[in-house]
Amino acid sequence: MHPKSNYIRIKFDKMLQENVNLKPFNTFGISVRTKYFAPFSSENALKSLLSEVKNHELLILGGGSNVLFQGNFHGVILRNEIKGIELIEENDQNVILKVGAGVVWHDLVLHTISKGWGGIENLSLIPGSVGASPMQNIGAYGVEIKDVFESLEALEIATGKLHTFSHEACQFGYRESVFKKALKNKFVITSVTYKLSKHPQLNTSYGAIEEELKSRNITKPTIKDVSDAVIAIRQSKLPDPKEIGNAGSFFKNPVISLSHYEELQKKHENIPSYKVDEQNVKVPAGWLIDQSGWKGKTFGNYGVHKRQALVLVNYDDAKGKDIVQLSEQIIEDIEQRFGITLEREVNIIL
Ligand SMILES: Cc1cc2nc3c(=O)[nH]c(=O)nc-3n(C[C@H](O)[C@H](O)[C@H](O)COP(=O)(O)OP(=O)(O)OC[C@H]3O[C@@H](n4cnc5c(N)ncnc54)[C@H](O)[C@@H]3O)c2cc1C
Secondary structure (H helix, E strand, C coil): CCHHHHHHHHHHHHHCEEEEECHHHCCCCCCCEEEEEEEECCHHHHHHHHHHCCCCCEEEECCCCCEEECCCEEEEEEEECCCCEEEEEECCCEEEEEEECCCEHHHHHHHHHHHCCECCHHHCCCCCECCCCCCCCCEECCEEHHHCEEEEEEEECCCCCEEEEEHHHHCCECCECHHHCCCCCCEEEEEEEEEEECCCCCCCCCCCHHHHHHHCCCCCCCHHHHHHHHHHHHHHHCCCCCCCEECCCCECCCEEEHHHHHHHHHHCCCCCCEECCCCEEECCHHHHHHHCCCCCCEECCEEECCCCCCCEEECCCCCHHHHHHHHHHHHHHHHHHHCCCCCECCEEEC
């Protein structure tokens, strides 16, 4: 063997861990194993890893908060740990930040709040990494990542080349981007660039933010106040993955035609909806699941959360396959009752 390739081999072997249990690396807490596990903390490390693992099945993992493993993974899991928050431009109005894909999302939120830069305070406490934030255009309380997104850099797996994606190229939609569709499993996002405001317009009209601020006697909220309110609301509503395994909302809220909605209203007077455009409305999937009697249903060590019908949970060492099967039963039931096909938000692996 050429001495240089021998060096790469040794370096590569050091980066790879074998037969690793993924339980600590997915918020569902599913205990499965991966053949290889390779954390990387720089673009160069990723490049050399990619050149070595070409023939294996690959999965990029951030915080593991939007994945459900159905069984052991027989390839290589590449865990993004590229850090760094870089201020690359600043004027009186805005800042532009380039952030490593492995930065923990909520750490970025807290950093921007401490600097007084607004735009992502409503997205406080969403688990996971910066690199995954454009994947499904994360959103909460009336804000989506697309609202502050400038561009991202991603390494093409097939060529090892770095590409820059503009806002338009990412094709953001509701919990969607090109990386979940046409470019699925083709790129590793290495950094994301966001534009934040020094004079932010607060968005407190969603969910219970206004009520929460009122209960705290806050009349002129700052971005920190909004973030604190969002954190408190989320903590009271959503199960903490450290206590009960879950991946947040399991399903997307379905968008249906206005005529379909009006038809449903005849039978279900109180069916809630949010306007999407002149022809379509969004219906809360949690309401549909709740109405169908699934909320709180438990099947041994897994089930539907008792307060949040949209959240499927692993109470104790459940199998990913069982949770997927439960989601299929729910989809079928909702289809029969309402003629609506729910789509999963969580990425099912295998
Ligand atoms: C309690 C809880 C609450 C949640 N609330 C919300 C919410 O309010 N709004 C919301 O939008 N989401 C929410 N989520 C879902 C989740 O937090 C987000 O989808 C988050 O962006 C996932 O980040 P992650 O790093 O954990 O991604 P992972 O789960 O590691 O990966 C998710 C997908 O992205 C891919 N991926 C990850 N990183 C990269 C990368 N660098 N390059 C290429 N592909 C990559 C993976 O292959 C996988 O397909 C919640 C989850 C939990 C557990």
